[in-house]
Amino acid sequence: MRSLAIWSLHLVLFLFTNIVIGQIGFNSPPDVQTWCGKPYMSTNQSLNPGGQFQFPAAQKDPLLHVTIQPRYTIYVDGDAEAEFIVGGAISHTLGGPYINTTSDKNGTITPFDTLKFTVVNEEDGEIPVIDSISVNTTGKLFKFPLSSWTPRPAPYPIKLYGSSPDGKQTYTISTSIYFLPHRTKGSAVKIDNLHGGLYVQNKFNSHSGWYALFPVGYYADGNHVTPTVFNTTNIDIYSSQGFNTISIVPDGGSPDQSYPIDSLSKYWDHVDILNLFNIYQLRFAFQNTTRLATQVALWKDRETLLSWYTADEPDGWSYPLNSTSLAYATLRELDPYHPVSLVLNCQNYHYTSYASGADIVMQDAYPVGINATYSIPFSTPCNTTYGDCGCDNCIGSLSDVSTRLEVLHHYQAYLPPSSPGVGNKPTWSVLQAFGEQSYWPRLPTSEEVVNMMMLSINHGAKGLSYWLYPSTVETNVQTGALGRVLSSEPALGFLLGTEPVRGLSVEGVMLDVSAWVLGEKVLVGVVNGVYVDVRAPAKISMPEGVSVSGVDQVLCGDEGWNIEDGKLVKSGFKGLEVSLLVLQRNTP
Template sequence: MSFKLENMRQWLVAAVMLLTPNLVLAFNAPADVPTWCGKPYMSTNQALDPGGQFQFPTPSKDPLLYLTVQPRYTIFLESDEAGSFIVDASISYTFGEPLQNVNYQSPNHPGVSLDFKISNDENRVLLVSNSIPVNSTGNLFSFPLSAFTPRLAPYPITIRGTLNQQTFTSTTTLYILPSRTYGSAVKIDNLHGGLYVQNPHNNYEGWYAVFPVGYYADGGYVTPPNTSFTNLDTYAAQGFNTINIVPDGGLPDQSYPVSSLQTYWDHLDALNLFNLYDMRFAFQNSTRISTQVALWKDRPTLLSWYTADEPDGYVSTLFR
């Protein structure tokens, strides 16, 4: 079975590469011309149209209602007090559905509101029922987390709005995860932006904001066999709260010496200094990604996974 699946995967990859050559060719530049983001940068090369430009849709002549829903945060934990959704009902000339039988003349037109319901698609449980003004954004509505069983898989969510017997729908996914007692949990605020963390620093109670301030560090320098914490302590004392340790591309697996990084990361945990774990040499290889994630996913100061590094510049392919 695995042999057949692998053959099928290879066939699909080959088919995609044949049908969509822009995925594997460096834009329009000749193969012998060095480029960055598809553009020649040497003074000895002539400029050319790199291709790959965005194709913008033709705007609608009439206003469209663009109804969207998304969780306030990228994740919720079962220990959180409540969840919340962000509901937008903006007027657009690019996205959305045409407004029918609505005399909508300006963004400030009063008296036009949209009734809506938000439901869990798995069991049809109603989570929110309310209304919002048309062309309003950032509307927040809470819902009880007790309506969900914590799990790793997302829940499918649908919003259905009605306006003058016209129906508008949109979908999203919602993560309700089990509470943490180890490692770290990090969520993104989908309304205002920003990161919030839960880890041993706050005894896994509530969340605290982290505004990342830090630098790259050469992995070959900061994780040698004879690890020293002098520079790291000085770095933290200057107020930096994050670090990106660039892996050693010269090592056989282009990663880190595991024992050295474990020792170094133990000190990061003691300082509550967050690591943006870097997998820039592994992002095209799912096996290497899985191995590295399994090694480091439970570290208390893991802030994020740094995957590709400027892949548009290198014109990295998505297949390997």
């Protein structure tokens, strides 16, 4: 996020000393400043920024895309068992050659519809899993005991060897698994690689077992919450509003971009009492190994450390392509107990390189109030090869948020097996809760921010953050209220226990609708993206094979919902209205 303080400093330098304010793009001439690789000054010319995601070429013949990941990013001593997620999808873009024939022991030709596999600990030869899956299966879980494993800080190398029943078609894929010593001080945080949720172990649960967390919280001005003369007032207000995470932004004006250590220590003592989790900013240290190690040593044993946050918009600034992955490797050695996150600003600029340096990828498309085709600060047009309008390749709609999430999901799904960072990765949204500066001449309303929240949830976001606290009083209150709903039951169980079925069919009104089907209940998220009231009735079809009998609970929004002929029905919607409700499912 280009904060007002940092942006103002850059602008002053440019106007009065003619010092350049951007970063050099990889395809641009040495004296051309860029954002997302695109020149943005009126004296520049457009150019192809490069760095576009390279989707694998489609193949005529089918491929078998074999995958393996541990269910969780870490296990700790005390966990009785672990799981692998194994898949074998038919694809025309990823995987190895696949011929749909095999033979039995008598030589009889049969379809190749079962993949046999063995999972091997490559370090000691132990075989935790021998099993099979049906071809074109994804996300199948296989448990194994951890009783014979020795906990240690380094990961264990794992390899899956798969084959057709006759052994003539073979497939090999690698991964790794962390089995760490148990902690009695400080938090441990794991990511569910199946559904993207976070689970925590800290003093709040006596360092025993794991509890679920759906992160909802702001980036916060360090001067607001960690003043030199420390007091707890602001942080207590923040916590009481319903937020369970916070990301303190260090002073952007100081020479070393640092925190007041004494004040931050007192702050952290207090948030440990509140069980308010910190996403710790390393944005001004992550490219310096010495500073990185110093910061990690200071805070890695805190009870409410949730994750390390390394690069802030590295794609926009055109940081070195290996900068995030180098920092990631260092952090995994220094502290394997916490995931690493970063935020990407660009719509399509070196995703593979930058995202490889994180376990959690955030997006921060800020669409409210922008002119998507003409740069307000620089008086230039904006397009795919030129200009900076504050929201890269956006259209200036709230739907830019959900579109950006879908784009990042698409990139991650098509990473070739040899690329770094392959596998399921949770994606979070950083939402616009600021304005009245540079590209954004007005503040979003609280209705707009809440609308972007639900769009993010509907499109698979596993965490929400906002730039910047404090926002308006109304936005603070409304985002906290919905955040409290999302981070508690029953919504929490749906959001972390399964994936949304997106884009449900709607008759009568243009709505964005997703559903989470879990057991005997269905969670439905509904977003009206239109600013004016809509009088027409809407009929929402359920996912294929799902039958519902009634509305069980309205978690957010109006109560006027009914079930008619198996469809979710409501007449009339307020401008930007959102709803989140639980339906009763008819089960066989």
